[in-house]
Amino acid sequence: xxxxxxxxxxxxxxxxxIDIHHGDGVEEAFYCTDRVMTVSFxxxxxxxxxxxxxxxxxxxxxxxxxxxxxxxxxIDDASYExxxxxxxxxxxxxxxxxxxxxxxxxxxxxxxxxGCFNLTLKGHAKCVEMxxxxxxxxxxxxxxxxxxxxxxxxxxxxxxxxxxxxxxDDIPKNDYLDYYAPDYKLHLxxxxxxxxxxLEGLEEIKLQILQxxxxxxxxxxxxxxxxxxxxxxxxxxxxxxxxxxxxxxxxRGEEDRETMDERSVGKNNDGGERREHEAEFYEGEKDQxx
Numbered sequence: 097x098x099x100x101x102x103x104x105x106x107x108x109x110x111x112x113x114i115d116i117h118h119g120d121g122v123e124e125a126f127y128c129t130d131r132v133m134t135v136s137f138x139x140x141x142x143x144x145x146x147x148x149x150x151x152x153x154x155x156x157x158x159x160x161x162x163x164x165x166x167x168x169x170x171i172d173d174a175s176y177e178x179x180x181x182x183x184x185x186x187x188x189x190x191x192x193x194x195x196x197x198x199x200x201x202x203x204x205x206x207x208x209x210x211g212c213f214n215l216t217l218k219g220h221a222k223c224v225e226m227x228x229x230x231x232x233x234x235x236x237x238x239x240x241x242x243x244x245x246x247x248x249x250x251x252x253x254x255x256x257x258x259x260x261x262x263x264x265d266d267i268p269k270n271d272y273l274d275y276y277a278p279d280y281k282l283h284l285x286x287x288x289x290x291x292x293x294x295l296e297g298l299e300e301i302k303l304q305i306l307q308x309x310x311x312x313x314x315x316x317x318x319x320x321x322x323x324x325x326x327x328x329x330x331x332x333x334x335x336x337x338x339x340x341x342x343x344x345x346x347x348r349g350e351e352d353r354e355t356m357d358e359r360s361v362g363k364n365n366d367g368g369e370r371r372e373h374e375a376e377f378y379e380g381e382k383d384q385x386x
Contacts, residue, residue: 098197098235098237099111099122099125099126099132099197101326102195102197102235103131103132104323104324104326105195105323106193106194106195106233107131107194107316107317107318108130108131108132108133108191108192108193108194108195108315108316108318109131109132109133109193109194109195109196109197110132110133110135110187110188110191110193110195110196110197111126111132111133111134111135111196111197111199112135112136112137112184112196112197112198112199112223112227113134113135113136113137113138113199113201113239114137114180114198114199114200114201114204114220114223115138115199115200115201115203115204115239115240116138116139116201116203116204116208116210116211116212116213116240117138117139117143117144117145117201117203117240118136118138118140118145118147118148118164119134119136119138119148119199120145120147120148122134122199123136123147123148123152123162123164126158126161126162127154127155127158127162128154128155128156128157128158129157129158129161130157130158130161130316131316131318132161133161133162133163133187133191133193134161134162134163135163135165135183135184135187136148136163136164136165137165137167137176137179137180137204138164138165138166138167139166139167139168139169139211139212139213140164140166140167140168141166141168143212148164148166149164149166150164150165150166150301150304150305152164153308160308160309160311160312161191161312163183163187163305163308163309165179165180165183165301165305166301167179167213167293168292168293168297169212169213169289169290169291169292170212170213170214170287170289170290170291170292170293171213171214171215171291171293172213172214172215172219172286172287172291173214173215173216173218173219173222173286174219175291175293175295175298176213176215176219177219177222178295178298178302179298179301179302180222180223180226181226182302182306183302183305183306183309184223184226184227186305186306186309186310187309188230188232190309190310190312190314190315191312191315192315193232194232194233195232195233195234195235196227196230196232196233196234196235197234197235197237198223198224198227198234198235198236198237199237199238199239200220200223200224200236200237200238200239200250200251200254201238201239201240201241202220202238202239202240202241202243202246202247202250202251203239203240203241203242204220205217205220205241205243205246205250205284206284206285206286206287206289207243207246207284207287208241208242208243208246209242209243210240210242211242212289213287213289214286214287214288214289214291215287216283216284216285216286216287217249217250217253217254217282217283217284218283220250220254221250221253221254221257224236224254224257224258225257228257228258236254236258238251244275245275245276246284249282249283249284252282253282253283263282264282265281265282265283266280266281266282267280267281267282
C-alpha cells in the first residue's frame with residue numbers, strides 16, 4: 097500500500113527485503129512492471145514460503161526488475177555484506193530509484209526462533225546505513241521477528257542508526273529490563289551455526305545477479321497520467337495533479353463517468369454480484385472481529 101502511494105509521486109520505487117523469508121507478496125504485486133524493482137535477500141530451500149529462486153526475475157514489462165538473492169543457513173555479517181553491497185550498488189546505478197522502501201525484518205538475526213542466520217545487529221544495520229547514504233527518500237518498515245527481545249534490540253539500534261545517534265550497549269533501566277538478563281546488553285554476539293554459504297557459491301550468486309542487472313538499459317521512465325487521489329484523504333489536491341512530462345489522459349467521456357457513478361457498491365467491475373470471501377470479516381455469529 098505504501099508503494100502504491102509512492103508511485104503517485106515517484107516514477108521508480110525500489111523495494112528491499114532483508115527479512116529471512118522471501119518477499120513473495122510484494123514481488124508478485126509488481127512482477128510485471130518496471131515501476132517497482134523488488135530485491136529480496138532470503139533463506140531459500142526447504143523454508144517458507146518456498147519461493148524466491150534466483151531465476152525468478154520478473155515478467156513482461158517487469159522482466160529483470162525482480163531480484164532474488166537465495167542464501168543458505170548460517171550466513172554471517174561478512175558474507176552477507178559480500179553480496180548485499182555489490183548487488184545494491186549495481187541496483188542503484190542502473191535503476192536510479194526516486195524512493196526506496198526497506199523492510200528490516202528481524203528474523204534474519206542470530207537467535208531467532210524461526211530464522212537460521214548468524215547476523216548481528218551491526219551486520220543487519222549496515223544494510224540500513226548503506227541505503228541511507230544514498231540520500232534518496234527512504235521508508236523503513238518493520239517485518240518478521242520471533243525472538244521479541246531481539247526485535248526490540250534491532251529496531252531500537254536501527255532507529256539510532258537512522259538518526260545518527262550513538263547508543264550505549266548497556267540497556268537502561270526500564271519496566272522490561274529483566275527480559276534482557278543475564279547481560280542486559282543491546283548487541284548480540286555472533287551466531288554459532290555453521291555457515292553453509294561458501295565464498296564460491298556467494299560469488300556465483302553475485303555474478304549471476306549482476307549479469308541480470310546489466311541487461312537493464314537505463315532507468316525506466318513513465319508517461320504522465322492523472323494522479324489518483326491520496327489514499328489517506330480519498331481526494332483533495334492529489335486527485336487533479338499530473339506528473340511532469342507525462343501526457344494527459346484522454347478518451348474518457350461523460351458516458352464512462354456516468355457508468356462509474358451508477359455502478360452499485362455491491363457489483364464488481366463486470367456488473368456481476370460481488371462475492372465476499374469466507375476469510376473476510378463480516379457481521380454475524382461467526383464474526384472473527386468480535
